[in-house]
Structure formats: structure tokens, C-alpha cells
Amino acid sequence: MSIPASLVKESGINEQSLLRQSSREKRLLLSLATPAVVAIVAVIVIPVGWLFYLSFIGGDGQFSLENYQKMFKYKSYARAFATTFQVSILTTLICILLGYPLAYFLASLPSRLAGLFMLTVLLPFWTSLLVRTYAWLALLQKKGIVNELGLSMGLWDEPIKLVHNMTGTLIGMAHIMLPFLVLPLYSSMRKIDRDLMQAASNLGATPIQAFWRVYFPLSRSGMVAGSLIVFILCLGFYVTPAVLGGGRVIMVATQITAILENQFDWGAASALGVVLLVATLVVLFVATRVFKLDVALFGNK
């Protein structure tokens, strides 16, 4: 049925009131977000802005780039960045190696059983980070359980240095980061239709071919998302490398603390923080582009 143009132009019955009602609802919804917006401004935007400002203030209280120049001048800064990336990359890789089979196992269980096993993954999450880190210290130290066990079983002859070095840091970091990888990976694996694996097998794929050509590509988005979360969390991590690294693993966060405690150099510390933030954003940006991650990170439509 066609409506005469003259009728369409005129406003319909109750049109104005309905429009008002809809815009009122939108305002109401927006106002719900207000506390969160205020909180973010207060605890993130203002402090980061302040850091940003501080990083451009030199020792004489004037605007200067000297804080950034220090990064090229002192090798310890560059070393801290190198260590940070090294630890982050290795931790992420270890998490993938440990987490992928774990998530695969969980995803293949009936969902009730999977929930039970998931508890064991999540349980450490509910324990204080500091407690878990010191627990590793107790386990891994020279006279710790691991060394005692290894010695008594004759696996090695003298205590191995498992802590206060890179090894200890990686063990602790991987343990703490594992759930961040397993959770998104598990959820992406759960979404894979079991029929797809049957179809692959029916079409002639051996179990290994079916895994690499169908299952793995479909779980990739969850794996990339989880790896990215782990990697980014690692970049700014402080407690675990500080405790388990025993002063030998200096990451950027450790370096910042050191500068503040020893030199009270807020400018240099701020500059390090800003560079780390920028580096993180660059990683995030590149990864989103390379892996077309918008979907994986921000939920499937």
C-alpha cells in the first residue's frame, strides 16, 4: 500500500511524545555510566596525566627532555626494557605450552566436570599474589621441597639454583599468569562445534589433521586474546620478579621502584612509566591489526 506523500510529512500521532520518551531513556542509561566515568578519570586519567607531565620536568624544575635522554644514556634502562620483554615473551610462551593442552582437556570434559577442574585452575586466583609468590620461594629455594626431593631421589647431586634468578621468575610468573590464558582459550574452545571434528574425520582427516586444520584455527582467536592479556600483564609486573628474581631480574617496574627509592627521581621514574605505557599500547595496536583481534578481545558478535 502506498501512503500519500502529504501524509508522511506531517507528524504522526504522538510522534513528539514518543521521541521525548526515547531520548529520556537514553539519558537515563547514560547516567548509569557516570560513576564509572568519574572513577576512571579520578584514578587513571588524572594520575597518568600527572606522570606524563612529571616526565617532562627536568631536575631544575623546568620543561626538559632530560628524563627521556637518560634512557639512552644509562644502559640499565635499556637492559630493564630488554629484560621486561624477554620475561614477558618467555612467560607467554610457557603459558601457551602449558595452557593449551589444559584448556583442550577442560573443553573436552562434560561441562559439569569441566567446572570442577576449572576450580583448580581458579583456586590460586583467590589466594593473595604475595602469598603465592612466597610459596614458590619456599618450594624452590636451596633447601626447599623441590631440591630436597630431587636430591633424595638422586635426580641431581647438588642443589639447583631455582630461585633468585630468571628460572624462578619464569616459574612464578607462568603460574600466576596461566589462568589469564586458560580462561579465554577455554571459552573459545567450548564454542567449537563438536560436529566439526566429526565432519573433518568423516571427510578423511586423521585426528592430527583434523586438529591442525579445523580445531587449532578455530581456537586461535582465544589463544591470541589470552596470550595478549598475559603478555601485557607481564610487561608491568612487579611483585613476582622482585621476590623470585632476587635482584637479578630487573624489569621496568622494578627499575621504577629502584629509582624512586634510591634517587627520588620522579621525573625519570615517570618517563619510564610513560615509555612502558606507550610500548604496551603499540604492542596492543600491532597485535590487533595482525591478528584481526577486535572480535577476540571484545567478544564475539
Add this chain to the structure above:
Amino acid sequence: MNATLQDQSALPIHIQSLTKKYDRLFALNAVSLDIRSGEFLTLLGPSGSGKTTLLMAIAGFNRPDSGSIKFGDEEVILKPPHKRNVGMVFQSYALFPHMSVAENIAFPLKLRGIKGQESTDRVNQALATVQLEGLGERGIEQLSGGQRQRVALARAFVFKPRILLMDEPLSALDKKLRDQMQIELKNLHEQLGVTTVYVTHDQREALTMSDRIVVINDGQLCQIDTPHAIYNQPVDRFVADFIGESTMLPLTRNNSGDLVYIDQIISSKNSTSVNTEALLVIRPERLFVINESNIDRENTIVFNGKVKEFVFQGDTAFVVLSINETDTLSFRFSTDAAAADNYLQIGQPLSVGLARHNVIVIPKDTNQ
């Protein structure tokens, strides 16, 4: 069509004493079935009847407790699914979402080492067969339900399997598309000549498409026959009830052993098995309204009753006729815009007739 060449690729399936228990329940209870080379055979049954379990056992996705499945002369019961070389269309289609239409169809070819031009040619040929020319580059997400169905089909036959299995492939489609696809699937089957096992719970679908239908219930085969025979000569109450609409009236025996309903002799053929109680099965569309002019007493059984319900359904009208205090009769007739007798009054007396050649008598107990 080069029927001889294609017939060579089709294989018969011999199933013997196949048993599968879930907990203590029989999903398949010593099922034996010979599926002929090149035929379109439908496994028809209600949900939980075992029809899907049987199909999955043929595909190799479940492991029966005992029994034998042979493709031709070859025992396949121990073969993993990827070595069975059967095509399968899944109820969910199971298309790989990370591959394009063409990549999905090329998947089984790639696994068989068919690459390059030959692969492209066969994919295009398969796409043409299911009328999806030019859609090879599309993603799965971009396709409609009907198109996905066709891609799943193309992927299942592109590698020229000897056997094609389909698990309720049309159940997700709307009715019009389903009716259309039924005809297309049947044509495709004739074109490919491949042995096809089709699972459905839709009796109309089974009657439309099959060379033979296997009615299956509680893990046992009730009847294996052509659609015509399944509909016109059901062997028991379950089959008569499951296939088509039907009214069942209890029959009694007179002194000479004839089966009788009220005072009319329905059948004298069954006089051998005197001890079994029997039912008269009446298909609603086989009944007709009796006018004094068209009656042929000799060959017609007459039921007198009153109209209890009347429903106009467009193409047909549906009537429930009450014969006596316990028995009612359902009956259906084609409508006619001009005819006043399209519109029956509740309570109106009515006589309907059933031609004797349409009489179906079955034993009363389902478990013979």
C-alpha cells in the same frame, strides 16, 4: 547419464546383529539390515528410536557393543571414520566457519591429495550440481540456511564416496524450502547413483524421497518396505500410528472366525490366527461421504455417526465422527469453494464409506 560408471562406485551395506547399549538401555537391539547398492533408504522413527545411533555407527562415530557392518564385502566395524570414505551431511551442516565455501568443498579433496586444477574443477562442478555457481568465495556466515545445506551436500559428495549418509539434513529449513530440497535431493541421488542412508523423523519426508523405508522404534526395526507398502500395509500398530494419520477400531470375531466391526464383516482372510485380537486401521482420506446414489454395498463398509468436530484447514477439511459411545472416526476430504457440504454442522448425522480394498487389519499387540 553414464549410469554404469556411477553404479560401480555405489556399495551395498550389510548390517548384522548390531547392538549398542547406553547404560542398560538398548539403542540398537541386534539390528540386521541389508541396504542395496544405489538405493535411497530412509531410517524413520521417533526421537530416541536408535535411528541416529545406527547412522553414526555406519559413519564410525560410535562404537557398537557387537555386530558387523560391511561395505560390500569389506568389514568396516573396526575402521576409524576417516578411513571409511563415506560422505555425510550433518544436521547442523558442520561447515568449517574459518573456510570459504570453496575451501570447505575442497577440504576432502585436499586430504586425498587432489590439488590445483583438478580440485578447482571438481569444486566448481559440485557447486554447479547444487546450484551455487559463483558462490565459492563466500564465507559461510554470508550464506542462508538453504545455501549452507547445499554446501554441506556438495562437500559430502565431491570426493565421490561410495555411500552417502544424511542426518536429518532438512530439519533446520522452513517448510517451503524443505519441500523443494526433498525433490532436489531425490534428483541428486538419481544423478549420483550412490547408496544413500537418510535419517528423519518426518514421515512425509520419508514417503516422498525413499526407495525403501525402515521404520525403527526402541532400537528395533519394525518394518522395511517401499513407501507404498509402509503406508498401505503397515505390519503393526506402531507403524500404522507413526506413518500418516489413522483411526484404529477394535475388531471382534464372529462364530465363523471372521473379523467384525459392529455388524459388518471386515475381513475373513485373518481367520487363521484366531487367537490374536485385531484392529481396523482407517486412513482419514480414504473415507468418503455416502449419498444414496454412490453406494456400492458389496464393496463398501459403511459407518453411521454424528459429526463431533469439524475443522476447515484450507486444502482439506477434517471431521471427527462419533460412531458410538466409545469409537470415533477421523476423516478428511478435499474442499471445494462452491460445495455447501464443506460446512458440516456439529451434531449432524453423517454416513461415510470405506472401500473394501482400503481395509487395513493389524494385530492389536504391537509386540507380535
